[in-house]
Amino acid sequence: MTADLLVAAAALLVLGFAGALWPRPDGAQIVVYGGSAIAAAALAGQALLALLGGGAATPVLTLPLGLPWVQAHFRLDALSLFFVLLLNLAAALVSLYALGYGRHEEAPHRVLPFYPVYLAAMNLVLAAADAFSFLVSWECMSVASWLLVLAQHREAANRHAAFVYLAMAGFGTMALLFAFGLLAGAQGDYSFAGMRTHDLTPVLAGAAIVLALIGAGSKAGLVPLHVWLPLAHPAAPSHVSALMSGVMTKVAIYGLVRIVFDLAGPPQWWWGALIMTVGAVTAVLGILHALLERDIKTLLAYSTIKNVGVIAIGLGLALVFRASGIGDFAALPFIAALFHALNHSLFKSLLFCAAGAVAHATGTRDIERLGGLIHRMPRTAFVALVGCFAIAGLPPLNGFVSEWLMLQSVFTSPSLPQPLLKLIVPVAGVMLVLAAALAAACFVRLYGIVFLGRPRSPDAAAAGETDAVMIWSMAAFAALCLVCGALPAPAIGLIEPAARAMVGAGLPDGGAGWLYLAPVAGKPSSYSGAVVLLAMIGFGLAVALLVHRLGWRSLRRAPPWDCGFPSTDPTTQYSGSSFAQPLRRVFGTVAFRAAETVDMPDPGETRPARFALSLWDPAWRFVFNPCARFVVWAAEHLNALQFMTIRRHLSFMFATLIALLLAVAAVAR
Amino acid sequence: MNAVATQLAQIALVLALAPLLTGFVRVVKARLVGRRGPPLFQPYRDLARLLRKEAVLAPNASWLFRAAPYLVFALTWLTAALVPGATAMLALGPTADLIALIAILASARFLLALAGMDVGTAFGGIGSSREVMFAAIAEPAMLMVTFTVALVAGSTALPEIARFVIGGGVGLEVSLALALIALVMVAVAENGCIPVDNPATHLELTMVREAMVLEYSGRHLAMIEAAAMLRLLAHAALIACIFAPWGMALSADPAALIWGLASFVGKMAVAGVALAVFETSIAKMRVFRVAEFLGGALMLALIGTVVRLMSEGLG
Numbered sequence: 008m009t010a011d012l013l014v015a016a017a018a019l020l021v022l023g024f025a026g027a028l029w030p031r032p033d034g035a036q037i038v039v040y041g042g043s044a045i046a047a048a049a050l051a052g053q054a055l056l057a058l059l060g061g062g063a064a065t066p067v068l069t070l071p072l073g074l075p076w077v078q079a080h081f082r083l084d085a086l087s088l089f090f091v092l093l094l095n096l097a098a099a100l101v102s103l104y105a106l107g108y109g110r111h112e113e114a115p116h117r118v119l120p121f122y123p124v125y126l127a128a129m130n131l132v133l134a135a136a137d138a139f140s141f142l143v144s145w146e147c148m149s150v151a152s153w154l155l156v157l158a159q160h161r162e163a164a165n166r167h168a169a170f171v172y173l174a175m176a177g178f179g180t181m182a183l184l185f186a187f188g189l190l191a192g193a194q195g196d197y198s199f200a201g202m203r204t205h206d207l208t209p210v211l212a213g214a215a216i217v218l219a220l221i222g223a224g225s226k227a228g229l230v231p232l233h234v235w236l237p238l239a240h241p242a243a244p245s246h247v248s249a250l251m252s253g254v255m256t257k258v259a260i261y262g263l264v265r266i267v268f269d270l271a272g273p274p275q276w277w278w279g280a281l282i283m284t285v286g287a288v289t290a291v292l293g294i295l296h297a298l299l300e301r302d303i304k305t306l307l308a309y310s311t312i313k314n315v316g317v318i319a320i321g322l323g324l325a326l327v328f329r330a331s332g333i334g335d336f337a338a339l340p341f342i343a344a345l346f347h348a349l350n351h352s353l354f355k356s357l358l359f360c361a362a363g364a365v366a367h368a369t370g371t372r373d374i375e376r377l378g379g380l381i382h383r384m385p386r387t388a389f390v391a392l393v394g395c396f397a398i399a400g401l402p403p404l405n406g407f408v409s410e411w412l413m414l415q416s417v418f419t420s421p422s423l424p425q426p427l428l429k430l431i432v433p434v435a436g437v438m439l440v441l442a443a444a445l446a447a448a449c450f451v452r453l454y455g456i457v458f459l460g461r462p463r464s465p466d467a468a469a470a471g472e473t474d475a476v477m478i479w480s481m482a483a484f485a486a487l488c489l490v491c492g493a494l495p496a497p498a499i500g501l502i503e504p505a506a507r508a509m510v511g512a513g514l515p516d517g518g519a520g521w522l523y524l525a526p527v528a529g530k531p532s533s534y535s536g537a538v539v540l541l542a543m544i545g546f547g548l549a550v551a552l553l554v555h556r557l558g559w560r561s562l563r564r565a566p567p568w569d570c571g572f573p574s575t576d577p578t579t580q581y582s583g584s585s586f587a588q589p590l591r592r593v594f595g596t597v598a599f600r601a602a603e604t605v606d607m608p609d610p611g612e613t614r615p616a617r618f619a620l621s622l623w624d625p626a627w628r629f630v631f632n633p634c635a636r637f638v639v640w641a642a643e644h645l646n647a648l649q650f651m652t653i654r655r656h657l658s659f660m661f662a663t664l665i666a667l668l669l670a671v672a673a674v675a676r
Numbered sequence: 677m678n679a680v681a682t683q684l685a686q687i688a689l690v691l692a693l694a695p696l697l698t699g700f701v702r703v704v705k706a707r708l709v710g711r712r713g714p715p716l717f718q719p720y721r722d723l724a725r726l727l728r729k730e731a732v733l734a735p736n737a738s739w740l741f742r743a744a745p746y747l748v749f750a751l752t753w754l755t756a757a758l759v760p761g762a763t764a765m766l767a768l769g770p771t772a773d774l775i776a777l778i779a780i781l782a783s784a785r786f787l788l789a790l791a792g793m794d795v796g797t798a799f800g801g802i803g804s805s806r807e808v809m810f811a812a813i814a815e816p817a818m819l820m821v822t823f824t825v826a827l828v829a830g831s832t833a834l835p836e837i838a839r840f841v842i843g844g845g846v847g848l849e850v851s852l853a854l855a856l857i858a859l860v861m862v863a864v865a866e867n868g869c870i871p872v873d874n875p876a877t878h879l880e881l882t883m884v885r886e887a888m889v890l891e892y893s894g895r896h897l898a899m900i901e902a903a904a905m906l907r908l909l910a911h912a913a914l915i916a917c918i919f920a921p922w923g924m925a926l927s928a929d930p931a932a933l934i935w936g937l938a939s940f941v942g943k944m945a946v947a948g949v950a951l952a953v954f955e956t957s958i959a960k961m962r963v964f965r966v967a968e969f970l971g972g973a974l975m976l977a978l979i980g981t982v983v984r985l986m987s988e989g990l991g
Contacts, residue, residue, distance in 0.1 A: 378796065381738045392740070401783040402776060414775055414819070418826050421985065429985055433823055437816045437978070444815040447782060448808035451789045455804060460796030461736060523770045532832040533770040539754065539780060542771075546750035547743075554746075554895050558727035567734035567891050569797040581793065581801020589809040593967045 008057055009068045009081050012091065012134050015046045019127035022046075026119030036109045039119045043126055044102035050130065051095035054088045055501070062088050062504030067200065073139050080198050082136035085504035086269070089345060090133050090261045092501065096487075097254050097352045098126050100480045104360050105246040107474035111367050117158040118244055125151035125250070129258050137198040138187035142180060145262070149176040149226075152255060155247045156239045168238035175225050175235040183222030183262070189215040190270050193674070202270045212271050216278045219266040220285070226259035228312045229319060230289040231626035236312060237296070241304030241372070245363025248304055252311040253356035257348045260318055267326065268341075268509040276330040276425055283323025284431065287438035289316030292625075294445045295598050298452065298590055299622065301583050303362045303372045306453060307355065310398065313442055314351040318344045320435055321413050324420075327428055329510050336419050338512040339526050343412035345502045350405040350491060354397040357484035361391040364477055365457060368470040374583045376464040377457045383470045386478045388458045393485040395454045397492065399447040403540035405491035408524070410443055411534055415526050445590070452586045461577040493536040495524055584620070599623060678928040683757070683767040689937075690756040690913075694905035695719035697912065697944050704952035719905065723898050731894030734795040744791035745892065745899035751784040752903040756910040760917050762936040763925040764835040773832040774822045777914075778815065781866070781907065785811055788900070792888035803888030806963055810872065810884070813970040814862045820977030821862070824855040825918055827984045834914075838921035851987070854980030856919050861973035863911040865966065867904070870955045872966050875904070882960060912947040916940070 022042045029035035057063075062085030072079040083091065105122070112118055128147035135141035153176065156169045189211050190202045207215065225232035240251045267278065293312030300306040321344025328337035364387045365380060366372045381388040397404035417436035423429055462468035472478075491498045503513040515528035525533040554560075567573045595601030599622040606617040651659075699719045706713025715721075733741070755777050758768060772780060785807060792804040826832045828849060829840040846852065865872040873884040883890075889900050917924070923939025925932040961969065 379736065381740065381794075382736065396783075396786065399786060400779075401786055402772075402779050403783075407776075407779055411775060411779070415832075418823065418832060421827060421988070430982070433820070433978075433981055436823065437819060437974075440819040441812065441816045444782070444808075444812040447786055448812050451786060451793070451804060451808050455790055455793030455801075459738065459740070459790060459794040460801075525770070530831050530833075531770070531836050532773040532775075534773060534776045535771045538768060538771040539751075539776075542754040543747055543750050543783075546753055547746040550749055550899070551746045554727060554899070558895050558898075559730060560895075561730045563730055563732050564735050564737075565732050567795045567797050569799055570890065573797065577796065579798050580796045581798060581805060586801060586805045589805055589963070589967075590812060592964065593809060593813070 008053055008088075009065045009083050009134060011053055012050060012083065012130055013068070013070075013081060015050050016127040016130050018046055019043065019123040019130075022123040023120050023127075026123065027116070029119075032115045032119075033110075035119050036115060037106065039123060040102045040105040040109055043123050044099050044106070046123075047095040047099035047102060047126065051092055051099055054092035054095065057083070057088050058085070058092060058501045058504060062508075064508075067136055067198075073143065077137060077139045077197050079140040080136035080200075081134045081140065082199075083134055085508045086261070086264060087133045089502055089505045090257060091130065093257055093349050093352050094129055094133065094254050097356045098250060100483050101246050101249050101253075101356055101360070103483075104249075104363075104477050104480040107477040107480075108244070108246050108360075108363055108367070110474075112244060114158060117160075118155060118247070121151045121154045122247065125155060125247075129255065132258050133261060136200070138191060138202075139197055141262075142184060142187070145183065146180055148255065148258065149180065152239075152243070152247070152251055156243045158244055158247075159242070162242075164238075165242040168235070168242040172235045172239035175232065179222045179225035179232070181222075182218045182225070186215045186218035186222055186266060189218065190266070199265075199270060203272075207272060209275060213275065213278070215271055216267060217281075219263060219271075220282065223259045223263035223266070224285070224319075227256045227263065227315045227319075228289070228293075229285050229315060230292050230312070231630045233289070233293070233312045234624070234626050234631055237300075237305050237308040240308040240311065241302060245304070245359055245366065248308075248363070249356040249359035252308060252359060253352040256311055256315050257352055260315070260322075260348055264322065264509065267322070268329075274326050274330040276327050276428065279323045279326030279328075279330060280428060280431060281323070282326060283320050283435050286316045286319025286321075286323055287435040289313070289319060290442035291316070291438050291445070292598060294442050294449055295594055296624075298445060298449045298587050299584075299595060299599070299601075301374050303365065303374055303453070303457065304359065306374075306449070307358055307362060310446065310449065311351070311355055313446060314347065314355070314398075317410065317413070317439060317442065318347050318351070320344075320439055321347060321416070324413070324416050324432065324435075325510055327423060327425075327432075328419075331423055331425070333422060334511045335515070335528065336416070336422065337510040338506045338514055339419070340413060340416040341506050341510050342499060342502045342514060343409050343416060345505060346412065346495070346499060347406075347409035349498065349502075350397070350409050350488070353484050353487050353491065354394045354406060357390060357394040357481055357488065358398065360477065360481050360484070361387055361394060364473040364481075365470075368473060369464075369466045371464070371466055374453065374456045377462070377467045378460045378577065378580070379458075379462040379467060380470060381458045383468075384458075384472050387473055387481070390478070390481040390485045391458060392454060393488055395450040397488040399450045400443040401447065402534075403492050403536040403543060405488050405495065408492055408495045408534070408536060410439065412524075412526055413439060415532060418532075419527060445594075448590060452583060456581075456583045456586065460580050463577050463580070463582075489540075493540045495536060496521060499524075595622065599625070679765045679767040679769075682763050682765050682928070682933070683769075686761060686763070686766060687753070687757040689762065690906060690909055691753065693941070693944065694756065694902070694909040695723060697909050697948055698905045700945065700948045701908075701952050701955075704949055705956055708952060708956045719901075723902055726898035726901065727895050729894040731896050734891055737795055737891070741791050741794040741891075742896065744787045745896040745903075748784045748788050749899040749903045749906075751780050751787075752906045752910065755780050755784075756906045756913070758834075759910050759913040760835050760838050760921075760924060761913045762940040763933060764838050764921075765925070765928065766835065769833070769835050774825070774834060774837075775819070775832055777834075778818050778822075781910075782811065782815065784903065784907075788888060795891045797891065799883070799887040799890045803884055803886070803890070806884045807888055810865055810966060810970060813967055813974065814865050817858055817970060817974035817977050818862050820974060820981055821855045821859045824851050824977060824980045824984055827981065827988075828852060834917055838917050838924055839926060841918070841921050842924065842926065849984070851980040851984035852919070854976045854983065856915070858973040858977035858980065859915055859918075861969065861976075863915065864951075864954070865970055865973075867908045867911060869951065871958045871961045872969065874960050884963070909944070912944055912951075913940075916943040916947065
């Protein structure tokens with residue numbers, strides 16, 4: 008399997024060259040996206056088979072690449088296999104989508120060479136078994152996605168996004184580099200096997216965890232390191248956005264899980280508390296941002312931040328249970344977190360694809376210029392409805408199952424020994440539910456404004472249905488959402504090997520049968536998505552038939568009532584910002600200092616009245632703007648060093664050398 | 677087999693009783709303010725009348741607008757059928773615990789809020805927007821209530837909670853009292869009762885749910901009205917099941933089932949009177965005060981949880 012993955016990655020790299028050198032863009036599209044779809048589907052199938060077979064770890068494959076004394080190690084265990092499956096499942100369907108979507112690309116030569124390289128790099132991150140190949144693959148992934156973000160580089164906003172992204176990606180990799188350095192220790196065995204056997208003092212292990220959280224968390228989008236994500240994800244072409252949001256954030260989560268659960272040794276409870284707290288704040292702030300956003304793709308990117316927060320809450324919970332020696336309870340939040348990662352990769356890819364279809368059909372991503380697309384793009388509207396239902400965390404779809412599992416795990420928290428945690432965990436549960444309820448509001452708003460109502464611009468009124476191949480790939484995502492929601496047990500079965508490898512336990516058999524999910528041993532709390540789905544459709548259909556048979560079935564079309572003042576002007580509809588206004592007043596005034604200024608001219612004046620809304624993002628205000636100011640300040644002051652004489656240069660170097668040697672001597676003692 | 681039979685009976689029972697509860701609340705409210713009020717069975721007649729009427733749709737209403745009433749009705753009916761009322765023996769009981777029940781109601785609300793935005797009128801939007809704002813605060817409060825109850829009873833499955841309470845597992849608990857108050861506040865908001873919303877109003881700026889379903893007529897409106905009645909019954913039954921389950925049948929003994937049915941009807945009557953008294957003794961509040969009202973419910977439930985955790989000893 009490991010060798011197959013490397014072969015597939017090499018094939019993807021070759022496809023990248025093909026994309027660059029192929030003479031005609033039409034042919035290149037088919038070759039690159041078709042080839043990527045086949046490679047990804049093959050890898051997903053292999054990973055699925057391996058997981059069904061128990062997910063045993065493959066032996067380490069060593070390649071004579073890279074630094075001669077390190078070499079490149081590759082290995083797939085149950086955790087990697089699950090993420091390989093997640094990545095390639097989404098990548099195969101997104102590549103299929105791209106077969107249709109890529110035809111409308113303005114500059115295909117800026118996308119085609121990098122797309123397969125990006126896929127290959129993500130796969131290699133998952134297979135890497137030493138710090139060197141992990142970091143090289145990680146950087147390849149960052150650079151390839153950065154190039155894809157720059158695909159439409161003529162827009163200044165995209166260039167700005169790419170700059171912020173590159174800075175954050177570099178910073179994150181540096182943090183990971185230090186984390187691996189601490190884990191490997193001074194003697195420096197950089198293979199993962201060596202790191203597992205290396206015992207760290209609690210302080211150094213804690214420092215490694217914080218660095219890993221900064222490095223992987225900045226890629227995943229944890230607050231306050233999320234600022235690049237809502238800029239960069241929407242700037243890329245939509246199918247790449249789907250991969251960045253749906254999949255690359257999961258690769259970052261994989262990195263975090265690998266370091267925290269596998270490499271860092273026995274956990275301490277404060278690691279979990281830290282990750283859980285960051286996750287809870289991320290979940291709520293992310294979805295509040297999404298609620299106030301008016302660009303479809305930026306909105307989806309902010310919602311990704313929320314979902315990453317939810318996953319982090321689950322991982323943090325798993326960590327505190329494991330640190331407290333209650334391994335049986337740790338399996339539940341761990342599985343919930345990974346299941347949420349899978350679910351999010353499905354519905355977020357679906358929604359980004361739908362956003363791409365809408366943006367292409369109407370020429371705009373601004374929700375205030377859309378509306379009524381359910382009539383002009385009925386198929387896209389249907390699959391997008393499934394995606395919105397799933398992402399809002401509502402039964403009977405899959406988003407609810409993972410959040411429900413996580414809440415069940417929150418409910419086992421009174422068995423924790425630490426008093427502080429007993430109080431923190433329920434609050435994290437409240438934040439989780441708050442984020443879920445706000446997500447429901449956010450996606451009512453998105454769907455209601457974009458697909459329902461009346462068109463708000465001529466572009467929206469003239470939109471047409473999208474390509475069949477794009478519809479089919481989105482329908483496949485929607486079907487997977489439905490399956491994972493109605494019958495989650497098989498999907499959870501695929502995560503169990505990873506849970507056994509990382510936290511040492513799987514889910515107990517609740518004894519409730521295959522139809523029901525009963526995740527906590529000895530507690531009869533259970534849920535069945537299949538029954539809810541059947542009841543919703545079955546009851547609904549039966550009632551509808553009965554009413555049509557027994558009642559009056561005639562139907563008349565007439566102008567809407569609207570309390571007697573129906574207006575034909577579409578601007579009288581609720582807009583996205585008016586929909587969000589009550590929630591902005593309740594939550595935004597605290598979180599973002601949302602303030603409305605109304606400038607009303609006096610009677611007789613001819614100037615127009617103006618309404619302005621101001622928001623500030625606490626992450627920019629408290630973290631990034633001060634950092635940027637400090638960097639500029641430091642650069643200005645250090646500038647003087649450039650103009651020193653050679654004698655002074657040499658004496659500086661000498662002093663630095665002495666200081667470093669003293670530091671090494673102090674550490675060695 | 678018995679569980680299947682009682683489940684089928686429960687499915688039929690909630691549908692039959694729901695309009696009666698709504699009618700009863702209306703009668704008591706009318707008496708309290710000195711009117712004679714409508715007949716007790718008026719809601720049944722209203723539903724039958726609506727079902728016989730022609731449905732009028734706006735020209736741009738989509739399939740979602742037509743499907744939503746049936747789906748909302750089905751989901752609410754399922755919720756009401758899963759809350760143990762006369763008996764705790766329900767074949768579909770494991771389908772949803774307390775958290776999942778709340779989420780199923782949230783699914784119904786999601787569909788209804790979407791339907792409110794479908795025609796593209798200003799009132800539909802205002803209703804949907806306010807409805808989701810209330811839900812965003814009510815649902816965390818509901819989770820904290822669930823958490824407190826689960827701390828006491830050791831489970832989130834409603835039949836288990838009822839069995840535990842009947843079995844005498846709890847005495848008087850401050851945390852449960854706080855949870856009860858919070859749950860009642862949430863239920864008042866979720867059912868659009870005064871002081872949060874007033875289903876009887878057609879004064880434009882005070883409408884919430886009524887604004888959301890303004891464009892519905894005929895059989896579609898009948899479905900939505902019936903769903904609202906079922907939701908009221910489900911919330912009343914939920915409160916009764918957690919805080920006063922006594923009388924509920926725990927076995928298939930016919931005498932126990934009859935006693936369970938009688939006590940269930942009695943409890944619903946008490947809940948109806950309490951709701952009517954509450955509604956007539958309070959004035960409707962401004963929309964943004966509702967956020968504070970529900971925030972209060974959340975805080976009460978949180979305090980309840982902390983009190984419970986303290987009483988167990990934090991060490």
